[in-house]
Amino acid sequence: MELTTGSLLRRITETDLSVSAHKLATIILDGIAWKDGYNGLPRGAAAFTLAALAERMGISRQYLSNLLGELAVSGLRLERRKPHGKYAPWLFRFGERIRENSKHGMSSGDDTSLFREESHKTIFSGKIKIGETGNVFQTRWAQLIKAVKTALPCWNVDTQVIWERFIAFNRQRGNVSVPAGYLLGFMRRWRNAPKTRQEETLAPETTVTVDPVQDELAALISAAPVRNRQFHEADLRRAIGQEGYDTRICEVVKRLGCPRFTATLAVHGRAVMVGEISR
Template sequence: MGVSRQHLTALLIELAASGLALVRWKPNGKFAPWLFRFGGHKDAETPPDVVSSPRDKSLSRDSKNKNIFAGRIEIADETNVHRTPWADLIKAAKTSLACWNVDTQVIWERFLAFNRARGNARVPAGFLLGFMRRWRTSSSSTTSSFASRPELQRNADLKTQELHDQIRAAPSSNRQFHASDLCRLIGQAAYEARVIHTVRQFGCSRFAAALAVHGQAVLAGEISK
């Protein structure tokens, strides 16, 4: 929908305070989805099975720390983050994340490179917040006084390309077979060690690391594609 969870919460609070008498409840148990109903005072007098209360934590009710990442980001847009509407949001969001001490421009450039490497031309704004939340603290994600930003960008692009080349060598549709074949060949412990090493090397998720390990094995002739 292109609307953040926090912004949706603010809208629901406004509706609850309006004359529309918005009520939300769970008639099918604690873990069922919330249902919403508009009604007058007469309807509101009949208590639903499970009513929302001020202590409810299923939505972000506090106004602090709300970073509204709504809309879409054009990956081919301005490379200077301070000429975009995203600079202030990045600054506000990074204070509580692993990238708190990373320059806003560096975060923006790595986000653009990350999506360009995947062929993404336009992504939901929430992807930017997710990218920051998964930030890996490493030499590739921090600024250096001895390296210029273009050099850091080139290094990040090369590393991303290397990871993708390895992943492409072993299609994800066969990952379970590749994992089984490789574990039989080198053992479960050695397999786990390779995956962990790849996670640390590229700062990627375990899923991507496993695919890259399978690709490495295919390229080395250890297992077949």
């Protein structure tokens, strides 16, 4: 019989740990995926950055390292690894000894945990209609992308950017509707995304007509800071005021005819160019 969140939580409380280590183990348990692919994670793993864990615990990074070491040598045998590069979140997993030694921790048939294997379904289900909307936050997929990308190669890419790339990828292939699982697969292969059809067929001698409006928009967006976008937005709001910030976005929307999110990136790019905020 498989462990559930309830049985693993009982095992945590049975293990001799400090109060803070108990709390940390519970936080990690809360993020565990019990079905492979849920939230983009391997089965039995949870994804966190050390900064996020320290913030949730309200402790320093040094003390957090001590607590992680305590969990690693305890009966819980906490393991962690970072498969997606230096700046990606850590993947945490409780060791196999729990499954081998835990008798009291096994769930009975009366355990109604929401995280039992048989009741836990992959969240990417249904169909995605390509081109239904360009704004991911007007769909039900925004929160799913946010939750899943934390453990994937695109963990530091803006949710809207992921959505736009996914829509463009399928439009170029003439897809009108695709299974929702395609979105998860697209995010998993982010760094190895294939060339677009236009890139494959465009001859070197072909002359491309450049739209000045789109060219200006692309230049502004390329200058915009993508990582920690919210912090840069807050800096710009403080520099020019809320009214000035909103006015700039509205002016870009009217002048360049782009969605509000794209206009926001353009405003941030312009602010970087003139030195109002740093990249």
